[in-house]
Amino acid sequence: MANTTSGTHKFEKHFSIDEIIEESFERMGIQNVTGYQLKTSRRSLNIMFQEWANRGIHYWQVANNNITLVNGQAVYTMFRSTADGTSDATAVYGVDDVLEASYRDNNVDTPLTKIARSAYQALSNKTSTGQPSQYFVQRLIDRITITLYQTPGASQAGKFINYYYVKRIQDAGAYTNATDVPYRFVPCMVAGLTFYLSQKYAPQRTQEFKLYYEDELKRALQEDGSPSSSFITPNSYFTEIN
Numbered sequence: 287m288a289n290t291t292s293g294t295h296k297f298e299k300h301f302s303i304d305e306i307i308e309e310s311f312e313r314m315g316i317q318n319v320t321g322y323q324l325k326t327s328r329r330s331l332n333i334m335f336q337e338w339a340n341r342g343i344h345y346w347q348v349a350n351n352n353i354t355l356v357n358g359q360a361v362y363t364m365f366r367s368t369a370d371g372t373s374d375a376t377a378v379y380g381v382d383d384v385l386e387a388s389y390r391d392n393n394v395d396t397p398l399t400k401i402a403r404s405a406y407q408a409l410s411n412k413t414s415t416g417q418p419s420q421y422f423v424q425r426l427i428d429r430i431t432i433t434l435y436q437t438p439g440a441s442q443a444g445k446f447i448n449y450y451y452v453k454r455i456q457d458a459g460a461y462t463n464a465t466d467v468p469y470r471f472v473p474c475m476v477a478g479l480t481f482y483l484s485q486k487y488a489p490q491r492t493q494e495f496k497l498y499y500e501d502e503l504k505r506a507l508q509e510d511g512s513p514s515s516s517f518i519t520p521n522s523y524f525t526e527i528n
């Protein structure tokens with residue numbers, strides 16, 4: 287009897303896009319996936335990743351960075367990709383949202399308040415300079431912008447805005463690629479893709495696969511939200527300031 291284990295912990299790194307698609311089709315009882323089925327499945331996988339972003343399901347994509355303040359500059363931009371432009375935050379692209387931010391001076395952080403667009407619009411003197419205390423995030427197609435109030439002045443130039451942000455899940459690219467998804471979400475990902483594909487190839491079983499997907503999703507979220515985990519959730523609430 288074999289008693290030797292693999293000694294590895296990287297299944298998800300080698301679980302390629304085409305294998306994920308094959309697994310989903312096999313769950314519907316479909317073998318020998320064709321070229322078009324691969325193409326439409328990859329499209330569905332990318333759509334599902336966008337659905338996850340709308341649900342806030344990308345905890346593992348939270349990261350931290352700094353923006354260097356410039357005298358007289360209130361708006362700072364982070365682009366979707368290098369093809370769209372050069373981000374004000376060095377080498378930071380694909381940002382989905384800014385969760386929290388602080389003004390950092392000599393490694394001392396002062397929290398900033400995230401405000402809504404309407405609250406920012408109500409500010410009477412947007413060009414006044416000084417230490418920022420509030421910020422407004424605008425999420426556009428190819429970029430997001432952080433607008434500070436007050437506008438940094440000469441005394442704030444060279445200081446930092448330290449912020450936590452959540453990145454977009456990377457696209458499902460070449461079929462031989464792995465996905466940008468941690469191992470604990472692999473069952474949920476496969477179940478979700480099966481649900482999406484069932485709407486095209488097994489509509490009589492769509493409700494069945496939907497229930498299974500939601501069950502796997504709930505289980506993954508519960509594990510990801512364990513009290514013993516240390517992460518920052520991408521749900522951020524701003525204060526409406528009148």
